[in-house]
Amino acid sequence: MEVLAHIPAAAWPVLILLGSMSALSLALILAKILQLAPVTGGAAAREAAIQRFLKAGPEAVQVAASLPGKAPADRVLAVTMQALAEGLPIQAVEAEATRAGNEEVASMSSWLRLLDLISMVAPLLGLLGTVLGMIKSFQDLSAAQGSANASVLAGGIWEALITTAAGLLVAIPAAVAASLLTARVETAALRIESATGRLIALAQRR
Structure with missing residues (x-):
């Protein structure tokens, strides 16, 4: 005082x-x-979901809906799976994944x-x-x-x-x-890119 x-x-x-x-x-x-806090987790669950999605056939949409959605990469991967399940061209799938990823990064970077x-x-x-x-x-x-x-x-x-x-x-x-x-946001963005890139690459091979 x-x-x-x-x-x-x-x-x-x-x-x-x-x-x-x-x-x-x-x-x-x-x-x-x-x-x-949760934005970088769930890598193992996403990899398992990718493998299930590629084997699911007509039930691929249900696999997309089963993702927990706690991490941004989960939500973007689900959007990508939905686009693939609808039979969209790869270019359209990539555009949809990019749009969803940008929205997630913008949300994480706010403030x-x-x-x-x-x-x-x-x-x-x-x-x-x-x-x-x-x-x-x-x-x-x-x-x-x-x-x-x-x-x-x-x-x-x-x-x-x-x-x-x-x-x-x-x-x-x-x-x-x-x-x-900011470093954590960048790590989460890499997780998004990695998950969606792997899914699209594997889908193209099959």
Whole structure:
């Protein structure tokens, strides 16, 4: 509480904004972790479904419907199986798989750019608060007409630097989370491409 009492009034708007960004960032990180937790699983089940589909004949549609659908690759594979079961040309099947895959990737990537934006803007806002605090410190020093000592000036500087520290505390978790979550989306996209590509290749051979 003593530290809060020494924060310059000019820095409070920046700190409040950074606090709001921090809350938003943490909520987004939690939501995306929950959303992306299952996106890379189910490879063995998909391979088994592919083999069943290729042997199913008229019952191929039922095999497509039996996929669990927890991972994006499950849902895209089911769409691809449905297109193949309907007898669509391979080009149309590939187009349908690409459309479904793009929709899944877009869903997984939603809000990640906002995390990137927070990680870039938060340090700049912290620096802005520091500059405003420094301006206030030097204004006080000027008003003292040289009677202020170095300790007073140093105190004003550390008070101003609080916003920079706050900005970094907001930006670092957002940047790390955005990077890790983006990597998980890319892995899930590879799973989609692998599953649908394997199904289409095997279907063409048969």
